[in-house]
Amino acid sequence: AFDLIVADPGGGAGCEIISKVYKEQLGLELITLNAVFDPYFSARPSEPDEKNLKELVSFVQKHAKNGSKVLGLGFDGDADRCVAVDEKGRFVPLDMLIALYARYIAEQSSGQKIIITHVDASMLIDKLVGEVGGKVLRTKVGDVAIGNMVANEQSVFGGEPCGAWIHPRYHLCPDGPLTGLKILEWVAERGPLADLVDSVTDYPVNRAKIACENKDKARVMELLTEKLSSDDSLQNILTIDGLRLNYEDDSWV
Numbered sequence: 001a002f003d004l005i006v007a008d009p010g011g012g013a014g015c016e017i018i019s020k021v022y023k024e025q026l027g028l029e030l031i032t033l034n035a036v037f038d039p040y041f042s043a044r045p046s047e048p049d050e051k052n053l054k055e056l057v058s059f060v061q062k063h064a065k066n067g068s069k070v071l072g073l074g075f076d077g078d079a080d081r082c083v084a085v086d087e088k089g090r091f092v093p094l095d096m097l098i099a100l101y102a103r104y105i106a107e108q109s110s111g112q113k114i115i116i117t118h119v120d121a122s123m124l125i126d127k128l129v130g131e132v133g134g135k136v137l138r139t140k141v142g143d144v145a146i147g148n149m150v151a152n153e154q155s156v157f158g159g160e161p162c163g164a165w166i167h168p169r170y171h172l173c174p175d176g177p178l179t180g181l182k183i184l185e186w187v188a189e190r191g192p193l194a195d196l197v198d199s200v201t202d203y204p205v206n207r208a209k210i211a212c213e214n215k216d217k218a219r220v221m222e223l224l225t226e227k228l229s230s231d232d233s234l235q236n237i238l239t240i241d242g243l244r245l246n247y248e249d250d251s252w253v
Contacts, residue, residue, distance in 0.1 A: 001188035003068040005030045006085075007075070007180070008056040010046055011038030014079030018177055028184075033059060046077030048163060050091040053083070061089030071193060073180045080143070081163030082179040086193040094161040096202050097183075099125040101165075104186050105157040106134030116149045116158030116166075118142070119241050123250045124203040140241035147172040161205075203250070228253070 005028050009015045015035045023030040033055055034043040045052045053074045060072040064087060072085030084092045098117070106113040106129050113134035117125055118141045126136045139149045143164045150158040150168050159165035164174035167182060187193045212220055221243055228245055229237060238244040245253045 001069070001191070002071055002184070003029065004063060004070045005184065006033065006056060006059050006063075006070060006072045007031075007035075008033040008044075008048075008053060008072070009075045009079065010034050010048065010052075010077060011036060011041055011043050012046060012075060012077035012079055014075045014176055017079070018075070018180070021177060022181075026181075031059075041077060048074040048076045048081060048083045053085070053091060057085050057089055057091055060085045060087075064089050069192070071184065071187065073183065075176045075180070076163070079176040080174040082165070082176040082183065083163045084183055084193060086197055087191075088194045090194070090197070092193065092197055093202050094163065095122040095124055095205055096197060096200065097163075098159050098161050098165065099128045100196050100200065101183065101186060102136075102157055102159075103128035103132055103134070104190060107132040109134075109156045111156070112154065114153050114155040116146050116153065116155045118146060118160055119238055119244045120207070121161050122203040122205045123246075123252060124200070127203075127250070128200065138238065138240060143174045145241075147174075 005022065007018050007030060009018055011034050015037050019032055022028045056072045056074050060070050063070040069087055071087060074083045083094060084097055086092055102115045102125050106115055115129050115134055115136045117136060117138055119138050120141055129136050137153060139145045143160060146158045147166050150166050151172055155168060165179045166172055166174055167178060170178060224243055233247050235246045235248050
């Protein structure tokens with residue numbers, strides 16, 4: 001299904017296991033970038049975002065021009081997260097990647113189609129999972145909260161847009177190398193990934209951090225709730241982890 005898989009473990013914990021499993025045990029045509037253990041992450045920062053994976057994106061784009069079917073996988077430092085670069089050499093938006101995969105898993109499920117994510121994930125996952133009769137439940141940010149809810153709800157899949165995905169058929173911990181293999185399995189069956197990406201409209205998410213003293217947080221959240229909850233276009237409010245306001249047009253804060 002693929003001419004080449006390009007993996008960038010970023011000098012982190014996945015350096016050895018990715019080559020051993022993907023290439024030696026499964027026989028995939030694999031090229032690795034930044035695959036020498038480096039606790040200082042001198043080749044690139046640990047975070048597997050678009051900015052830090054420019055080398056991976058460029059490598060996939062170069063091979064894609066030759067007509068090869070190439071897919072890129074990027075990992076974080078402790079290898080519990082995995083992200084993807086599609087066959088056109090595009091970094092796949094994180095909310096879009098998890099939403100597309102969650103729809104696939106829900107569609108495959110013969111039982112209850114429950115997907116777990118957290119309050120910071122976009123509405124795209126609700127839309128795509130809902131298309132196949134699935135249901136999305138949300139919990140606090142963090143893979144521990146998601147893993148607990150996956151177990152309690154007997155969910156078929158759970159994850160965070162950042163690439164920390166939980167595959168309960170195997171275990172309840174985020175596992176980057178396993179996620180990479182599950183992405184390859186999915187794309188081999190339903191891909192190309194580029195076509196899947198082009199088939200949906202992304203829901204852009206602007207994430208920002210605002211400094212706030214711990215002593216002020218409770219009062220700030222109280223004031224925000226009072227000020228914003230009276231909006232007529234508000235659909236509902238989630239207070240699972242902070243404050244999330246869902247509006248009737250599928251936007252949220």
